Amino acid sequence: MRILTSAGTGGRTVVRLSERARRSERVALPDDLHDEVRSALARLGIGALWRHQEAAWEAVKRGHVAIATGTASGKSLAFNLPVLDVLARDRSARALYLYPAKALAQDQARKLDELGLPFLRPAIYDGDTPKADRPAIRRDANVVLTNPDMLHLGILPNHASWARFFRNLAAVVVDEAHVYRGVFGSHVANVLRRLRRIAARYGTRPRFLLASATIANPAEHARALIGEPATVVRDDAAPRHARDIVLWNPPLIDERLGLRASALAEAAHLLARLVAAEVRTICFLNSLRGVELVHRFTVERLRDDGCAPLARRVLPYRAGYTPFQRREIESKLVSGELLAVVATNALELGIDIGDLDAAICVTFPGTVASLKQMWGRAGRRRRGLAVFLAGDDALDQFLCRHPEDFLARPVEQAIVDPESEEIQLAHLWCAAHELPLTARDRVFFGERLEERLRTLVRVGAVREHGGRYLNRSALFPPERVPLRSASATSVAIVDRTTGELLGTVERARAPALVHPGAVYMHLGVQYAVVDLDLETGRALVEPFNGDWYTQPRHDTEVMIEAVSREIATPSGLRLCFGVISVTDTVIAYQRKRVRDHEPIDLVGLELPSEEFVTQALWWVLPDEQFGQVAIDELPGALHAAEHAQIAVLPLLAMCDRWDIGGLSTACHAQTGKPTVFVYDGHPGGVGISRTGFDRFGELTQDALQLVRECPCEGGCPSCIQSPKCGNLNEPLSKAGAHMLLEALASAMAGVSLQHVPSPARA
Template sequence: MEFRKSLETILNVLKTKDDFRDQIVHWHTIPPKEGELVEMPVDLDQRLKLALENRGISQLYTHQGEAYKLASGGHNFVAVTPTASGKTLCYNLPVIQNILKDENSRALYLFPTKALAQDQKSEINEMIEEMGVQLNSYTYDGDTSPAIRQRVRKAGHIVITNPDMLHSAILPHHTKWVSLFENLKYIVIDELHIYRGIFGSHVANVIRRLKRICEFYGSNPQFICTSATIANPKELAETLTGTNMELISKNGAPASKKHFIFYNPPIVNKPLNIRRSATLEVRRLAGEFLKNKIQTIVFARSRVRVEIILTYLKELIKNELAKKSIRGYRGGYLPKQRREIERGLRDGEILGVVSTNALELGVDIGSLQVCIMTGYPGTIASAWQQAGRAGRRQGEAVIIMVASSSPLDQYIIQNPRYFFEQNPETAIINPDNLVVLVDHLKCAAFELPFREGDTFDGLELEDILQFLAEERVLYYNNETYHWMNDSFPAHNISLRSASQENVIIIDQSDIANVKVIGEMDRFSAMTLLHDEAIYLHQGVQFQVEKLDWEEKKAFVREVDVDYFTDANLAVQLKVLEEDMLKHMEDVDYGYGDVTVQAMATIFKKIKFDTHENIGSGPIHLPEEELHTNSAWMSLHSNTVADLSEKRMEEALVSAAHVLQHVAPLKVMCDPSDLHVIAQIKAVHNNQPTIFLYDRYPGGVGLSKKIYETILDVLNEAIKLIENCPCYAGCPSCIGVESSTESIKKDTHFLLSKLKDEANVVKK
């Protein structure tokens, strides 16, 4: 009971100590919930039944029972229940049952990350061991040795992989996987909500290719999907898989008691409503739990923030042994390091971990008691996923969301009802994005030739195939389109980003032992790996000595400095084509194709602790061009005639800032997926305009959704400004510190004008 006592003691400190208590905006306690159970299916194989009983499972939760019933009846389905509700059995039961009945039967499991795949393999293998049957379950990823690969291809009943491996290593070499494709009965897609935006659009096309190959080998597999809570799970599952789906949404699992605390850092400048840094408050809160040996996970929004918090926490914990038990976890770390951290969390060796959303997914990392979020994660679904990392196995759990000064964080923290009662966001994908689609048609043609009249899972292709033949990518002969290149196309197509090449990070601190320590996508590298940038890795500081942009290599050396760096990106935008336009009395609302030119310009050096600017420097990198979709709103000159040009510009930039933070609430995307910029005179119409564009080539439907729901977005933006307690405008609403009342008033005026006209459109 020692753990309960110390957790309760700290909760008491938060409630009673002035400097904590005064910052708690909302304390929401979710009571424990009893589970709802059903009897085991009567047709379940006795060996499987016994293995479950040995693990203490004699009945199923209602959602698991329903999943087994649907799978047995040949239905495709998606199960949507919270973290730690036993979703794994929704697919493991029908799959194992089927293989026990027919040993030739095969299943393919897709997980978005390698960590999840490894985790699931351990769980399923434990069950197989307990049954004592000859059932082979293997992971197939980049870490699988060549010797094992052959065994997986020939004898794997359950092949556990990720979309990237399916795309680049399995489908292009399907002739080596005949026994899998001929006998494929189930395709399991876990963590469905992750497949949104550009990644989801890519994966939907990988699934189209997979179905095409299954058809070639004469199989017609069933789809089983599981997801965290989103607003449109059925629609997303159907778009992703191209099949009709049944929905399971009633959760029968029990849940532990959870304390959800909304924490707003203290105001350090009242007139300007500037708050203390969220990072520094997280250090203070996490320190309280870690000093008392309470296992804690801290989530941060960016790689840089993870490393800053990690540095702070290690300084705070004086004991050397304890310092080693606090680790960072994020993309860019090498696989061996990540597995080691996951293991350390499970067996309790690691006391605290600071992570990006890489640990948000269902990897079993043991029984963490506390989850602290540095700022709102960007979506309600993501926040609940992170919260679900605490209290998975025992007793009470504490979740603390520490707000930053950003408008989105302040909106969420001051509207707890929105967070607890609002439907989670809609996940959007666009499998027919031309850039993505053409890439995957090349891959599909390499795998199997297209005949005239063939469709791509129902999509007409004739025009695209003719175009590819004219471009000499495909060879047309005897009513058939063949791939005609030496290399295979999947190798050059990344599912994770719009940019095809990653920048490799090379540590040359020790010339005798130069090594690769990580990698980063090209767009991020412009602002995080430029010359002189401070790159943080596991709390160690490295300075970028040279970024070789042509070769995509960043050379870094270990340093010890008391600052980090932050870079500016200059953006130019031009409208290429207006697809939709509503011309109103005072405002134009448009949607169409745009071209965006982005250039990293200068970087600032920011001191740890005080976060003051202590220097800056130029960035010399070429411009990057992006062709995408955008929604926009243009104000007619007569509408803003009363404002001077300076006031007009300040208000327009502030309105864009508010919209940048509010718009991602409406479409389930990371704020970095949807960019907002203001132009005082837009190139295409000479009017003051705000653009909201997808940060991906060809767009994935985010800005289109914004165009369709613009009234809701503007309503939320106005509410955010009205609810901010500052007098003249501050970083928590309009994004700048203002000494005159006019900027906040003018921003409110512009947004209200835009909203009034949008209201007319809706009616």
């Protein structure tokens, strides 16, 4: 686009390239498609299929199907076609559609209604569905659109009320399957196993149709999610318009310190220019606060530039808004009333948000797959613009120093661990509440079922009688098992001046996000938190006009619970993988000026600790002189090396750095030596740190390259400083980390981690 010519970017672009358009491969509608469905498609102007849609049509006749093609490739039609054909031929048949976000279900319901099929009775069944409407949906709807949370909380535990539905369940659609990875994916994999078990109880074995963005392991991922193999359709035959791709790096403002202009300010600068030119744009950010700040800065810039009417056509979109607020923003986006939206990845997914021209991704979203999904939101109907706007984060700058490798990098594998002990135990408790479990349920839950059930008996969650395991607790298990976080409850954020409910935040994240004194942003308005009551689940806020933001300071303790794998190198370095317990306490917060991020002061807090058990890798030095690091530099060297490894671990595992925690200490209480921990930041863990252990040599080499290549003198956000550091990046030693990582890389040279023995508990 001309608006991003080299003359207009201030030298900020790292690389520019163009993707060619791709021609389509069309085929006729299937001869055996039901006539009513064929006629409905004709009314919408659909008289042919892309070749991959035909492949999905044929594959579903043989069993489960996983469709893994690009954005805007017609995956919805690929799974709708066989489902609609079944419903047309069998008027008692039922289908269940699962979406990770409510907006997606709303979007699909609109598309199904547009077909005008007389036999089709779609209905949304989620937390926003009025209770008075629910009995009729259970009784009459033949397509129920919901999400994994409602399936887990409302449908499976009450399967008796859904008996007619389950007796006729023919198909289950799992859309946006790539989203189900990590902790969330491991939970959903167990929910789908529970679904298959309940369906079998009512005599049905539904076909699963999964739709996913492009990932490296669609077959393995589909099998991990549903517990059975699926045929993969991945040869994308849909047309694609040409696209301009720009990597945009904010300019250095202090070369010695390695400081760059704010990515948020740069994003607002770019977005305001696009809006002023009336280019319809979506701007993605990882953080809730970032969304609000970019929206605020963009609006201010447009008003300053005399474009106030256009400023009203830009809105933020993120989690924590009320359902009404989200629906209103989505409607304005689809209608074209909005010119731009600043969003979290809630709008990365397949909701139809109209004809967009440009997509900006501010900082690396964690995976190449997510980046390409975000870029694919623009240019669906004509030539598009895709921008990656780097932050000063170490990984972003690492990628900017290697742009060709970055753009050529293949998409990652999705990591799911349905047999993660903590997660599976929770879902077996839920399953025992739904129906008594027996040894025959190994077909759904795997060979470790009876071992896990004995554990549940020991902790008093279930009781065994005659080989049948039943819930013995008076509690309702699904309420105690959150799918998306470690928190079973949320905290309501209330404006005390008006009594208005602004939004919610997970309880586990509340001490860090809405502690007393925190600056909280909502729909572009700043609020100061005046009170947090975790017992009642309420945070009180009031409007705030200051020019600072807040960053929490944490105190973290790690204890080794079990060592699963361990290796000692000839140099004496010990590398371990196993289970740890983490105790995290928010002890203070720092106020920083918005304009230059300079600290103002540090304010103490007294808040309860959060505790969880997770997986970790850790390395233990043989002595304080390893790598020739000076004794007084060792704490900073360990801390900086930990940050560098965490920064590059997302290149090896499908995650982002916010999924990873770390701790470094010059003398750990249990090892008695200098030790660095890198752990999964979610209870139970899902294999992120295990990937780091298995590929520790690569992890160390990448971290060394990150530190070695950064031109700063003493360490900066582009190498060893972390935006999520609980110690506010103190102490850090770049030179010490360089020497330490070189010694680690040398110690790991030639060491194989493929067949490491499993020692006893620590």
